[in-house]
Amino acid sequence: xxxxxxxxxxxxxxxxxxxxxxxxxxxxxxxxxxxxxxxxxxxxxxxxxxxxxxxxxxxxxxxxxxxxxxxxxxxxxxxxxxxxxxxxxxxxxxxxxxxxxxxxxxxxxxxxxxxxxxxxxxxxxxxxxxxxxxxxxxxxxxxxxxxxxxxxxxxxxxxxxxxxxxxxxxxxxxxxxxxxxxxxxxxxxxxxxxxxxxxxxxxxxxxxxxxxxxxxxxxxxxxxxxxxxxxxxxxxxxxxxxxxxxxxxxxxxxxxxxxxxxxxxxxxxxxxxxxxxxxxxxxxxxxxxxxxxxxxxxxxxxxxxxxxxxxxxxxxxxxxxxxxxxxxxxxxxxxxxxxxxxxxxxxxxxxx
Ligand SMILES: Nc1ncnc2c1ncn2[C@@H]1O[C@H](COP(=O)(O)OP(=O)(O)OP(=O)(O)O)[C@@H](O)[C@H]1O
Ligand SMILES: [Mg+2]
Numbered sequence: 147x148x149x150x151x152x153x154x155x156x157x158x159x160x161x162x163x164x165x166x167x168x169x170x171x172x173x174x175x176x177x178x179x180x181x182x183x184x185x186x187x188x189x190x191x192x193x194x195x196x197x198x199x200x201x202x203x204x205x206x207x208x209x210x211x212x213x214x215x216x217x218x219x220x221x222x223x224x225x226x227x228x229x230x231x232x233x234x235x236x237x238x239x240x241x242x243x244x245x246x247x248x249x250x251x252x253x254x255x256x257x258x259x260x261x262x263x264x265x266x267x268x269x270x271x272x273x274x275x276x277x278x279x280x281x282x283x284x285x286x287x288x289x290x291x292x293x294x295x296x297x298x299x300x301x302x303x304x305x306x307x308x309x310x311x312x313x314x315x316x317x318x319x320x321x322x323x324x325x326x327x328x329x330x331x332x333x334x335x336x337x338x339x340x341x342x343x344x345x346x347x348x349x350x351x352x353x354x355x356x357x358x359x360x361x362x363x364x365x366x367x368x369x370x371x372x373x374x375x376x377x378x379x380x381x382x383x384x385x386x387x388x389x390x391x392x393x394x395x396x397x398x399x400x401x402x403x404x405x406x407x408x409x410x411x412x413x414x415x416x417x418x419x420x421x422x423x424x425x426x427x428x429x430x431x432x433x434x435x436x437x438x439x440x441x442x443x444x445x446x447x448x449x450x451x452x453x454x455x456x457x458x459x460x461x462x463x464x465x466x467x468x469x470x471x472x473x474x475x476x477x478x479x480x481x482x483x484x485x486x487x488x489x490x491x492x493x494x495x496x497x498x
Contacts, residue, residue: 155222155308156181157490158207159316160299162192163340163363163382163437165203167210168487169218170465177492179465179472182484183214189378194360195227195342197295204302211305219305222490223296226313227342229289231257231264232356234271236280245270249285257287264289271352284353286312309493313337313486314344314356320489321433322351323464331430334454336413337486338438340364343409345416347429354423357416361409363437369401386440399442406444410451417452431455439482461485 157168169181187206191199233256237248249268254261264287274280293310300307317337332354335346341362347355363385370381374393383389384398417429432454438444439458449456460481465488467477 153494154218155220155491155493156211156216156218156305157316157487157493158221158223158300158305159313159486159490160192160203160207160223160296161187161339161486162195162342163187163189164483165206165210166484166487167207167214167216168484168491169216170488170491173466176466177464179462179467181214181216182472182480182487183210183216184480184483184487185210185213186382189382192341195225195229196292197299200295200299200302204299207299207303207305211303220308221300221305222309222311222316222493223300223307224311224313224316224486224490225288225292225296226344226358228360229292230312230358231259231285231287232312232314232358233285234353234355235283235285236274236277237283239273239279239281242270245283249283253285253287256285259287259289263291265293282352288312309490311490311493314346314358316486316489316493317344317435318346318348318351318353318489319492320461320464320485321348321459323488323492324459324461325463332427334413334417334429334432335459336432336434337436338362338409338434338441338444339436340367343412343436343438345413347416347420349427355416355420359412361412363441365405365408366401366441369405370398373397373401386437402441403443403447406438406441406447409438409444410447413448414451429454431457433457433459435459435482435485437483458482459485461488 159166164184164186166184171178171180191203235252253266266287268283268285271282271284274282296310297307321335333348337344339362341364343359343361345357346353366385367381380392461484462477
């Protein structure tokens with residue numbers, strides 16, 4: 147992927163807990179990690195995927211760009227959560243020009259919103275994995291008012307939104323860039339953020355199944371707040387390991403264990419659903435990302451449920467990284483949190 151200065155974009159991942167920004171530079175030797183930064187945002191700024199406090203969030207973005215001296219103003223951002231519906235549908239094979247009407251008619255069944263309130267995009271994935279004479283089509287519907295909110299936000303931050311992507315696709319984009327030893331294997335990408343989880347089952351570069359749920363590290367924070375007399379901020383510090391003297395450590399471990407077990411159950415259910423498909427092939431590897439990977443016991447719990455290789459994503463592996471600017475300690479702490487911002491920074495202005 148070569149892109150010149152003209153269509154160069156900064157990747158901005160607006161999570162409900164952290165905003166992350168990444169800027170890459172293409173050189174003759176490869177793609178260089180030029181800038182990366184992240185900042186925590188106040189709880190309640192984004193709720194259920196919707197921007198609640200636009201002014202403060204725009205300010206946080208502006209500050210993040212300033213503190214990392216990012217001067218490029220063209221950005222790629224992504225959306226996710228409730229207002230985004232992603233569905234792979236199977237329809238009988240038909241010519242391209244009949245597709246539009248069929249997709250819109252089919253989409254009405256799956257989209258819990260008025261069809262006039264959403265932007266619909268679709269991509270033919272190829273022949274269906276599930277039934278002969280059918281094609282698989284990936285349909286994405288995003289609420290128009292959500293897109294409008296993101297555009298307003300970016301403008302308010304003094305930037306230009308050039309691409310509005312979807313979190314799951316940006317993550318897949320970062321994953322696709324990585325050197326891959328398990329080529330041909332079915333891969334499950336799982337991102338567990340603060341307020342949502344996304345699952346994406348991939349064969350090569352094609353998605354076989356996607357699911358979004360509302361699980362995330364906020365469940366742990368809420369449970370800590372309900373059991374102990376601590377603020378949300380203190381609970382957040384406890385969860386991210388910045389302090390361990392506020393609340394008994396054993397109780398925290400128990401909460402983490404219970405919540406991460408519920409994540410495993412949910413993930414196993416998705417895997418089981420996938421396994422009922424006709425041409426099912428075993429999931430060979432699971433790649434984790436998001437703040438959820440730091441929750442003690444989660445990975446082991448998942449390993450005991452599913453028979454697959456499990457690893458944590460490191461999107462920096464595909465990039466040339468200057469160790470003086472980004473030491474190993476940074477990579478270890480940030481790798482799992484960075485892929486969506488990196489996946490967005492890899493986009494170019496004329497990408498769809
Ligand atoms: N070592 C850690 N560093 C950072 N966050 C951690 C760590 N350990 C646990 N966490 C949790 O992970 C959360 C951040 O994860 P992430 O950045 O994936 O969320 P997000 O992208 O903001 O959320 P979402 O995608 O759900 O909107 C924090 O709120 C925190 O509770
Ligand atoms: Mg996120």
